[in-house]
Amino acid sequence: MTWYALQHKPAQGDRAVVNLQNQDVTCFYPKIQIEKIKAGKRTQKLEALFHGYMFVKLEQTDPNWAKLRSTRGVLRVVSFANKPAGISDDVIQQIKDSLDSVTQQGGLKSGEAVQLGEGPFEGINAVFQAYDGEERAIVLINFMQKQQRVKVPVSSLK
Numbered sequence: 033m034t035w036y037a038l039q040h041k042p043a044q045g046d047r048a049v050v051n052l053q054n055q056d057v058t059c060f061y062p063k064i065q066i067e068k069i070k071a072g073k074r075t076q077k078l079e080a081l082f083h084g085y086m087f088v089k090l091e092q093t094d095p096n097w098a099k100l101r102s103t104r105g106v107l108r109v110v111s112f113a114n115k116p117a118g119i120s121d122d123v124i125q126q127i128k129d130s131l132d133s134v135t136q137q138g139g140l141k142s143g144e145a146v147q148l149g150e151g152p153f154e155g156i157n158a159v160f161q162a163y164d165g166e167e168r169a170i171v172l173i174n175f176m177q178k179q180q181r182v183k184v185p186v187s188s189l190k
Contacts, residue, residue, distance in 0.1 A: 033089050035060070035119040037110040038100065045080055048105030055103065057096055058089040060124060062131055081131070085110070087124060140189070146171060150188040158182070160189070 040048040049061045062081040080086075090096060100109055109116050140146070144160045148171070158171035161181065169186045172179045 033058075033091050035087050035089050035121065035124050036116045037119060038086050038088055039084055039107045039110060040086055040105050041107050042084070044105035045084075045086060046105075048103060049086065051104045052088060052100075052106070055096055055099060057100075060087040060089075060128075062127055064131065081127070087119065140169070147190040148173075148184060148188050149190045151184065153182065153184065154188075158184075 038048070045061055049059050052059050063078050064081050066077055066079050068075055068077050088100070100106055111117055140160045140163075142161055146158050146160050148154055148156050148158055153173060156173055158173045159179075161170040161172055163186070164170050164183055167185060167187075168183050169189060170181055170183055171189070173182055174180075
C-alpha cells in the first residue's frame, strides 16, 4: 500500500478524517501544538502541520478510490497528469518522527535556566519565569544577593 495526499475543504480536516475512517481508510493528519497570543494572553492551540492537506494509505486497486472525492470534507486527491501522486513510507515515517521531537522540545518552561544575550544584563545567567505579552519575558536574576524579577525581550534569551 502507498500513501497519497488529499486536499481537504477549508476548516474541515477533522471532518474528513472521521468520514474516511468510517470507510476503513488509513489516515494520517499531522497536527502540532502551537502557542498563539490572543487578547494579550498566550494560548495553546492544536493546528495542522500541512494546512489543507492530509495523507491516506490505499492500494491502487482499492474500491475506496471512487468514494474519496465524494467523502464529506475531502476536496480532491493531489495528482499529477491525472495520476495520484504516491508518497513513500519513509517520508511519512520521517514526518511522524519529527512530530515526536517537536512535541518533546516545546517552548521555554517556568524554572528553565537561560542566559541573557544582549542589553545591560548581557552574559548574566537567569531563570525563566513566564512570558509577558508577545515580545517580552519575565526572568529572575541574582543581583545584590537577592533574586530580582526583570522583564527582558524574548529575543535576548539564550
